[in-house]
Amino acid sequence: xxxxxxxxxxxxxxxxxxxxxxxxxxxxxxxxxxxxxxxxxxxxxxxxxxxxxxxxxxxxxxxxxxxxxxxxxxxxxxxxxxxxxxxxxxxxxxxxxxxxxxxxxxxxxxxxxxxxxxxxxxxxxxxxxxxxxxxxxxxxxxxxxxxxxxxxxxxxxxxxxxxxxxxxxxxxxxxxxxxxxxxxxxxxxxxxxxxxxxxxxxxxxxxxxxxxxxxxxxxxxxxxxxxxxxxxxxxxxxxxxxxxxxxxxxxxxxxxxxxxxxxxxxxxxxxxxxxxxxxxxxxxxxxxxxxxxxxxxxxxxxxxxxxxxxxxxxxxxxxxxxxxxxxxxxxxxxxxxxxxxxxxxxxxxxxxxxxxxxxxxxxxxxxxxxxxxxxxxxx
Amino acid sequence: xxxxxxxxxxxxxxxxxxxxxxxxxxxxxxxxxxxxxxxxxxxxxxxxxxxxxxxxxxxxxxxxxxxxxxxxxxxxxxxxxxxxxxxxxxxxxxxxxxxxxxxxxxxxxxxxxxxxxxxxxxxxxxxxxxxxxxxxxxxxxxxxxxxxxxxxxxxxxxxxxxxxxxxxxxxxxxxxxxxxxxxxxxxxxxxxxxxxxxxxxxxxxxxxxxxxxxxxxxxxxxxxxxxxxxxxxxxxxxxxxxxxxxxxxxxxxxxxxxxxxxxxx
Ligand SMILES: Nc1ncnc2c1ncn2[C@@H]1O[C@H](COP(=O)(O)OP(=O)(O)OP(=O)(O)O)[C@@H](O)[C@H]1O
Ligand SMILES: [Mg+2]
Numbered sequence: 001x002x003x004x005x006x007x008x009x010x011x012x013x014x015x016x017x018x019x020x021x022x023x024x025x026x027x028x029x030x031x032x033x034x035x036x037x038x039x040x041x042x043x044x045x046x047x048x049x050x051x052x053x054x055x056x057x058x059x060x061x062x063x064x065x066x067x068x069x070x071x072x073x074x075x076x077x078x079x080x081x082x083x084x085x086x087x088x089x090x091x092x093x094x095x096x097x098x099x100x101x102x103x104x105x106x107x108x109x110x111x112x113x114x115x116x117x118x119x120x121x122x123x124x125x126x127x128x129x130x131x132x133x134x135x136x137x138x139x140x141x142x143x144x145x146x147x148x149x150x151x152x153x154x155x156x157x158x159x160x161x162x163x164x165x166x167x168x169x170x171x172x173x174x175x176x177x178x179x180x181x182x183x184x185x186x187x188x189x190x191x192x193x194x195x196x197x198x199x200x201x202x203x204x205x206x207x208x209x210x211x212x213x214x215x216x217x218x219x220x221x222x223x224x225x226x227x228x229x230x231x232x233x234x235x236x237x238x239x240x241x242x243x244x245x246x247x248x249x250x251x252x253x254x255x256x257x258x259x260x261x262x263x264x265x266x267x268x269x270x271x272x273x274x275x276x277x278x279x280x281x282x283x284x285x286x287x288x289x290x291x292x293x294x295x296x297x298x299x300x301x302x303x304x305x306x307x308x309x310x311x312x313x314x315x316x317x318x319x320x321x322x323x324x325x326x327x328x329x330x331x332x333x334x335x336x337x338x339x340x341x342x343x344x345x346x347x348x349x350x351x352x353x354x355x356x357x358x359x360x361x362x363x364x365x366x367x368x369x370x371x372x373x374x375x376x377x378x379x
Numbered sequence: 380x381x382x383x384x385x386x387x388x389x390x391x392x393x394x395x396x397x398x399x400x401x402x403x404x405x406x407x408x409x410x411x412x413x414x415x416x417x418x419x420x421x422x423x424x425x426x427x428x429x430x431x432x433x434x435x436x437x438x439x440x441x442x443x444x445x446x447x448x449x450x451x452x453x454x455x456x457x458x459x460x461x462x463x464x465x466x467x468x469x470x471x472x473x474x475x476x477x478x479x480x481x482x483x484x485x486x487x488x489x490x491x492x493x494x495x496x497x498x499x500x501x502x503x504x505x506x507x508x509x510x511x512x513x514x515x516x517x518x519x520x521x522x523x524x525x526x527x528x529x530x531x532x533x534x535x536x537x538x539x540x541x542x543x544x545x546x547x548x549x550x551x552x553x554x555x556x557x558x559x560x561x562x563x564x565x566x567x568x569x570x571x572x573x574x575x576x577x578x579x580x581x582x583x584x585x586x587x588x589x590x591x592x593x594x595x596x597x598x599x600x601x602x603x604x605x606x607x608x609x610x611x612x613x614x615x616x617x618x619x620x621x622x623x624x625x626x627x628x629x630x631x632x633x634x635x636x637x638x639x640x641x642x643x644x
């Protein structure tokens with residue numbers, strides 16, 4: 001009889017008076033019921049006879065638990081004998097016995113972590129960080145070498161890819177960059193106006209807006225937004241190709257991943273980020289001008305005159321000079337993270353979020369270094 | 380044969396993608412404890428048939444009854460109960476890439492409430508060893524395994540709960556001949572000792588000879604013919620003829636005949 005409704009219940013009758021102890025099982029002895037049997041037989045011994053005559057289904061988990069019971073009893077000098085087994089049960093038990101892995105007790109090694117272990121971890125983390133920096137330098141070198149190769153052999157250059165990436169990186173980022181910068185302009189004008197009004201120096205709000213947007217915020221915030229959307233896109237695209245061995249396939253076909261993948265992407269960033277920066281500057285000034293008009297009654301003409309009077313060309317240059325550096329940082333971080341992806345999806349996800357965090361962080365660090373540099377040289 | 384219990388019953392199945400009809404009026408019966416091999420040219424819908432029976436794809440028309448339950452009209456509880464009674468091994472393993480092999484095998488066991496973690500672990504190790512993987516494979520991630528090892532790991536997961544039916548999609552494709560023969564022996568052995576019903580999609584003629592009780596040929600959008608390997612030799616259909624009379628089929632047949640002769644000695 002084959003149980004129509006298997007894996008349900010098991011009956012365990014124990015005759016503890018008899019020597020050896022007699023256990024009669026009935027029903028399904030399977031992965032669903034072995035815990036129950038184990039609980040009932042716990043601590044019995046040393047000699048047990050199990051009658052399986054009324055068991056309807058014995059699966060490999062049941063057979064395994066019989067064999068573990070046997071090795072437990074024999075370990076304590078006892079015995080386990082089985083009665084009433086059908087040939088099918090014998091076959092299952094034999095299959096399981098044959099497959100039983102040897103005593104491979106693996107220990108959790110998390111118990112005794114000493115101070116030395118923790119120092120060891122710290123040291124490894126520091127060295128890992130240093131190696132990551134070296135890695136970024138390596139990818140920067142790869143990109144520059146690829147760029148030089150492309151300049152020497154223009155036929156290897158992939159113009160279509162470059163145009164495509166320019167569209168992805170630049171054109172599609174215009175709305176978000178412009179909107180963000182416009183709002184920042186409004187916020188600056190509003191906050192500046194309420195502070196400067198106390199001194200009757202409302203008109204300086206124009207300089208406040210011009211300096212902060214042109215010199216710092218326009219390009220920095222653009223770079224942060226681009227880092228968020230583009231570094232992750234680079235990592236995801238390159239990483240998924242890495243995952244499916246497409247990059248290896250490329251190499252075997254004589255295509256150089258640097259020229260095919262890195263150069264068009266990073267070059268597109270290099271070309272587009274300054275343009276996005278200019279757009280951000282412009283819409284930031286528009287937002288600031290609009291708010292000054294509403295809040296302080298500085299007419300657009302006056303705003304413009306004031307803007308041109310002040311020597312803001314310098315600030316504009318200081319801002320835009322940073323753009324190519326930010327572009328390199330974002331591109332290199334994104335591409336390297338993509339190449340770090342291993343062959344599972346989880347590492348793709350981890351690297352993608354890593355690349356965004358690393359790119360934004362590096363952009364801000366670079367901006368801080370630039371501030372110090374420019375103030376030292378007095379620009 | 381008529382008195383055997385039917386575990387899978389497919390009637391009038393129709394599957395189509397857009398206006399591309401894959402199956403039309405397909406009927407198939409699978410009996411308890413047998414190993415049925417599904418053969419057919421590439422793109423004849425073997426994988427689609429497997430996915431439909433395993434409930435992963437809703438057919439355009441027709442009926443599929445598995446273990447007496449209609450797979451597509453059953454309520455969610457009945458379906459869940461049904462799913463615990465079969466295991467599926469996908470064409471390339473389909474292991475969860477963020478889990479180790481052992482954790483993969485433990486996944487189905489988590490549904491069993493009172494199973495102690497150590498027991499689940501030991502049972503997972505048992506399954507891993509039953510499918511012929513080395514003991515250290517349990518700690519590896521799927522991406523660290525070869526294609527053949529991934530297949531074995533996929534089978535270990537499919538067998539985790541000792542199902543009554545296993546669906547195997549091309550289990551021996553991409554294995555070396557010795558590995559494939561081991562796999563055949565493994566499937567045959569498990570089917571015999573555990574009373575497992577095996578639904579096996581394969582292109583491998585050696586596997587067909589070595590393990591299948593019955594063969595079902597998929598062609599012209601339906602099951603063209605079913606029967607033993609011997610029956611197949613006398614079928615008069617161009618595809619079936621060239622499949623079972625080709626040079627590879629002959630070699631496999633000779634090999635199988637030699638094998639039986641040796642056993643009888
Ligand atoms: N998700 C899908 N969308 C559209 N068409 C599909 C889909 N899945 C399968 N098909 C089509 O159904 C047909 C049968 O595919 P199936 O994967 O079942 O073939 P197969 O017999 O398993 O082939 P192989 O031996 O190569 O694995 C093919 O023509 C395929 O193009
Ligand atoms: Mg297929």
